[in-house]
Amino acid sequence: MLIGYPVALTLAGTSLVFAGIGIFFGVFDGSYLLATPSRLFGIVKNQTLIAVPLFVFMGVVLERSKIAEDLLVAMSGLLGRFKTGLGVSVVLVGMLLAASTGIVGATVVTMGLLSLPTMLKRGYSPSLATGTICATGTLGQIIPPSIALVLLGDVLSSAYQKAQLDMGIFSPDSVSVGDLFVGAIVPGFILVIFYLLYLWAVSKFSPSQVPAHGQESEHANLKSLLLALLPPLLLIIAVLGAILTGKATPTEAAAVGAIGSVFLALLKKKINGENTKYVVRETTKITSMVFLILIGASIFSLVFRGFGGEELLQAFFADLPGGVFTAVLLVMVVIFLLGFILDFIEITFVVVPIIAPILLMMGLDPIWLGIMIAVNLQTSFLTPPFGFALFYLRGVTSDTVKTEQIYKGVIPFIIIQLCLLILMAIWPGIITWLPSVLYGAN
Known part of the structure; x- marks a missing residue:
């Protein structure tokens, strides 16, 4: 992977090579590979994963409809009179885009093109401006409906069922994508509040990084904000409301969102041959990438189990001093370090299926x-x-902004996210409270 070979083919190809070597030397249980056809067929017919192309489609349509552009212009116009008004606008619009599109690349690129030049022109430091845009773009990972949560929910559901069987418990209970959506709402809002508090702290304690004063705008009126805000807000309510009230599964709600995004595009008169072709191609490309990685990761996990890797890990975690706390801490540190070199999709499909059943x-x-x-x-x-957010922003940023400034700008937001992790570890109710209120879960 480090030399640039495709991730999906690397996972599958390397695993099969090692399986062949293991069979030759008699150290690999080849019967595990017999499960490959049923595993791949199960991926293709998985009802939960149908939500992936639907949510991707919804996000790409909204991106092409210039919804974000209208929102940002209206929000920054209303808040522009405050010192950090434009930065706050970027965070709030990013939150709304996360709840409607869920595509990190689209949010970062859109914000980079629309707001970064204006932020720099008004006096924001390059590191603060780029860090805010990159961090805001990643909100699509945690605020539902998130493609990352759809993939993670499917993997965790299988891991939960496997853990139950390994413990001799035969229960129909499982963890669904909808459960993760509900559990992510409070942490997502807390993260947005932390971002806003950070911008306030910078304006208070490091005023050289923000404009000396706000700037009035001809767009500063409530009517333009409501006109820009209402369409995506109604779509968010329709999608999340259907899931939270139990009226629809995440997959069905994704279909509602896809149809709703087309309706909004029609209202904005953005449906034409060029845009339709772009939407179909992008949806197909992203969906194909996700499923091909999932297939490669499935083969990898089968070979890993054939070599007895799961038993080794179980024994390793069982022998750790400190029990569950040490095990969770170690897993979180490993996932964090892997994030420096791997995408969330590879980590979700390769690492989580191995460690989740044990935990x-x-x-x-x-x-x-x-x-x-x-x-x-x-x-x-x-x-x-x-x-990836750094790559996306670097691609649409002028040469006047240095790469080191982008790296420097995201460090405080990484620390903020790690602080949220610590808070959720200390107070699990941050995550479990809302699911327990809505569903009576423990």
């Missing part, structure tokens, strides 16, 4: 574990050198 057998709440992993994975978009 769940230790008695951890699956919703709590899922959101902890999701927030941890969110940092993978910000951590240099391979943070």
Whole structure:
């Protein structure tokens, strides 16, 4: 992977080569590979994963409809009179985009093109401006409906069922994508509040990084804000409301969102041949990437188990001093470090299926574990050198902004996300409270 070979083919190809070597030397149980056809067929017919292309489609349509542009212009116009008004606007619009599109790349690129030149022109330091945009873009990882949570929910559901069987418990209970969506709402809002508090702290204690004063705008009126805000807000309410009230599964709600995004695009008169072709191609490309990585990761996990890797890990975690605390801490540190070199999709499909059943057998709440992993994975978009949000922004930023300034700008936001992880570890109720209120979960 480090020399640039495709991740999905690396996972599958390397695993099969090692399986062949293991069979030749008699150290690999080849019967595990017999499960490959049923595993791959199960991926293709998985009802939960149908939500992936639907949410991707919804996000790409909204991106192409210039919803973000209208929101940012209206919000910055209303808040522009305050010193950090434009920065606050970027965070709030990013939160709304996260709850409607969930595509990190689209949010970062859109914000980079629309707001970064204005922020620099008004006197924001390059590091603060780029850090705010990158961090805001990653909110799509944790605020539902998030593609990352859809993938993580599917993996955790399988891991939970496996842990139950390994413990001799035959129960129909499982963890669903909807459970993760509900569990992520409070942490997502807390993260937004932390971002806003950080901008306030910078304006208070390091005023050289923000404009000396705000700037009035001709767009500063409530009517323009409501006109820009209402369409995506109604779409968010329709999608999340259907899930939270139990009226629809995440997959069905994703279909509602896809249809709703097309309706909004029609209202804005953005449906034409060029945009339709772009939407279909992007949706197909992203969906194909996700499923191909999932197939490669499935083969990898089968070979890993054939070599007895799971038993070795279980024994290793069981022998750790400190029990569950040390095990969770070690896993979180490993996931955080892997985020420097791997995308969240590879970590979700390769690492989580291996470690999640072991941690769940230790008695951890699956919703709590899922959101902890999701927030941890969110940092993978910000951590240099391979943070994807950094790449996205670098691609649309002028040469006057140095790469070191982008790296410097995201460090405080990485620390903020790690602080949120610590808070959720100390007070699990941050995650589990809302699911328990809505569903009566423990």
